[in-house]
Amino acid sequence: MKLLLIMAWRGLWRNKRRTIITISAVAFATFLTLISKAMNDGTYLTNIKYAVDSYTGYIQINQKGYIDNPTLKKSFFPTEDIKSVIKSTPYLKSFTRRVVGDGLIAHKSNTFGVMILGIDPDYEKTVSKIGDKIKDGNFVNNYNKNDIVVGAKLLEKLEAKLGDSIVVLVSCYDGSMGDMKLRIGGIIKSGQAETDAGIVFMHIETAQDLFALDGRISSIVISLNDFDKISIAKEYLVRNAGNELEVSDWTKIMPELKQTMDMDSVNSLIFLGILIVIVGFGILNTILMSVTERFREFGVILALGARNIKIIWVVIFETIGISIIGLLLGLVLGALLNYYVYFNPIPITGIMAEMYSDLGFIPAIYTTVSFDIYTYTISYILIICFLAMVYPVYKISRLEPLKGIRFT
Amino acid sequence: MEILRVENLTKEYSSNGVSVRALFDINLKFEQGEFTVIAGPSGSGKTTLLNIIGTLDKPSFGKVYFLGEELSKKSKSELSDLRLNKIGFIFQAYNLIPVLTNLENIEFPLMLLGMSAKDRKERAMRIMEELNIAELANKRPNSVSGGQQQRVAVARAIVHSPILVLADEPTANLDSKSASSLLDLMEKMNAEKNITFIFSSHDNNVIDRAKRLILLRDGIVIQDENK
């Protein structure tokens, strides 16, 4: 065995240039696979966590059917039961109640459609970061329950300023029209067009009054300590929440995000697959050529009485040698880049940056340093290297001493 | 003791659509300890005969007996084992594995036989000393001369104590001094270890040294003489 290994190792370096080029090709494919997966996964993960931390929460509890069709009709009473279930959820950080509904906001002769968000000032800040973006005035608080917080863009469109009164018009829980006069107590600037022009915030009790909810709420938003443990927490809640409520994580709340992520993964898979196939052909050719040019030598070895399998082992070792060196090289380079970007995310600038912020994404590219990316890359690359070996090994298995010796 | 026998050996093959008869109705016997040359002009069938005797090729008609066993029914693996255990080969060129040192080349058959690394090395070194090539041990084949390479080839051919060594034009690429020296070596092995040597050659120096001369022409034995 050991002699065969020595033969394989030295055999690789017979033609240094060829071996180096082949190793480089493997390293290239490895590097690309690693960093594209890392950037893909990393950026999505970061953005999901951002969205989840900033606004949607890790898990939401709603009336069954609410997520598919969010209407006031599907609001529910937050019972002590459900509250105690939530309190005993593993990895719980905090939770809060919200009321969500549509309405019209008017000032002078300007009327606009808005989404009205009623929040609990004591708990909301433990679950989201909405209040952080307050630019002027105060965010929703317990002192001025009749204040409303609007986005900067909306303020502009309404031709209003801090302190002005506006009227909100809604369709209530029971179907009747409801309205309320509120004072603009705070201005928010989040950078997201949707928020700044289309959402207003008020105290949850005020919202419940406005919509005539009688104590009902639209959702309970839950924040956890560990993003990776969402499924455990969710499972616990599903088991204990009862039949009338549904428990949803971000994949249900933001399905477009999940799908976009999936679509991107599929695209990457296909593209990287093609890349690796092309590199695979290169490896195949290299091995094939290095084998055929040694046919005479192999013929002699067979004449001596060696079995074909011995030569096959030598070729297998050579292929493994090239694959592993290339793989390691690509992994090291890729890992270095990943770590660097992990600590120094690449910022996106210009119009793209605006677009990203607008959609609620952080305008930067992130990577991840989780183990997955390595296993993904390694398996992908190794599979191809092994496939490349098949044909040359087949050729050797059929070799006979004279055929080899006479080979031209 | 008879070690090898061919009966009614005929070998035909087709080359580019033409049927060529390389050997026709050859009948020969070989005893242990022979130092025999199969001579003849090129195209006479020497190499073909040697290949068949060495189990590298099969006859079209006729039978080959090695140590009393008929070879036609044997599988490739069995023949391979036979070669490994009983036969040694020396080719005209491309004998040695370029990436291994001379010593490692000689160790090779021993490795195939499963000998331990320590034993292998010892035995190979011993043989190299016997053949006066010990100083070439850690060099690569292509850094030594043609004559020295062939000496290493001889060492490898006998290191596992085969019964028979087959050499196909072993001196063809050598100058006369190296050729002579190689022959001395082989004669010595033949005498000391009783290894049977069968050569093919058209080199007169080799023919002169043969103890038995078989002459082939156009695939037929025209002379078979003990000297």
Next chain:
Amino acid sequence: MFIAKLAWRNIWRNKRRSLIVILSIVVGVSASLLNDSYGVGIMNQMVDNLIKSHDSNVQIHKSGFRDNKKVNDVIPNSNRIKSILGKLNDIKGYSERVICFGLISSAANSSGVSIVGIKPELEKNVTDIYKKIIAGRYLSNGRNEIVISKKVAEKLEVEIGDKLVAVASDVNGNVSSQMFRVIGIYRSGISEYDNINIYIPLADAQEMLNLGDNIHEIAVSIEDYRKSSELKDKILTEFNKNDIVKDIYEVKTFQEIMPMMIAFLDVYHQMSYVIYLIIGIAVLFGVVNTMLMTVMERINEFGVIMSIGIRRGKLLRMIMYESLFMGLLGTIIGFIVGLLIYYPMSVNGVDMSQFSESMASFGLPNQIYPELNMNVVINTLLIIPLVTVIAGIFPAIKATRLQPSEAVRFV
């Protein structure tokens, strides 16, 4: 020419090796073709979809309306504008619209919407919502009809025939409400529109908002969306000719109306070049390695012909031809293979309904039809052969560096 013939034959000296290289090129080229045509399809469909669903090619408003859609900001002298447009002959049509935010409520629920008052016959020339009706029918000239999206219908829990109340603030600041009957439900497949656009007859909208004869928006459409800027220029020129003060109006192309989308498409377009680059590099490795090997094996031969007296340049060219021919052969076959896969996809589309939410958020339908344009064809046919030529340079130089006598002795 002789050299080229020799180069061609040299390729086939080792069939298997050359075939493997060519195969890798075939894979690379067909993949590039499909990837690029898919991308082009996405871009065109996205733009087309957005334009045809609502935005149209060019929009004319009172200056400032686009940013702050105030109900008072009606188009001054809209009749004059309309007559100018009537004289332009390469437009497909134009449509008049009233747009305002409002609340529509059913017994079950209410929803904030963008109320769009249209003249159905005119609108048909501009948008294809009438083709996307999935229940009931499009607006006719009847009164109090409303067409809403499936999403809104589900939210309000209404069906065809149900009644809805629309509430909005009129030009005087008073809240006005009007009852409508649902006569049609549409689905555009674009989240942005499905979530908020509902359609009522123009006359109803004008009445509800006390607008009289006024409208907020004129949407103009043409056949080829790429000529939208030209159209805008034409309109502005006509304004000039007719002494219309330009500052009162804003004339915006769809690019100006959805700059984000355009930026996104731009970036997407750049990305496709990156793909070509990466595939090119992958192919490069394989070709360089192979060429080096074939050249090194023939060093003796090269030595012999150099002794006979061939000029270095000719030898260099021969080797580069070898590399180029493999590239060309692979490209042509790859192109054909790519086309063969492309055709059924371009006819039947690629089904992305698994990702329908995501597609809708980008403004894309569920079936994507890849499209070939000149750009794609040129890129695909040119890039890989270029790569193989580059790949041939290093081996060719290596081969021709040696002196003839050295080469002959090379073992």
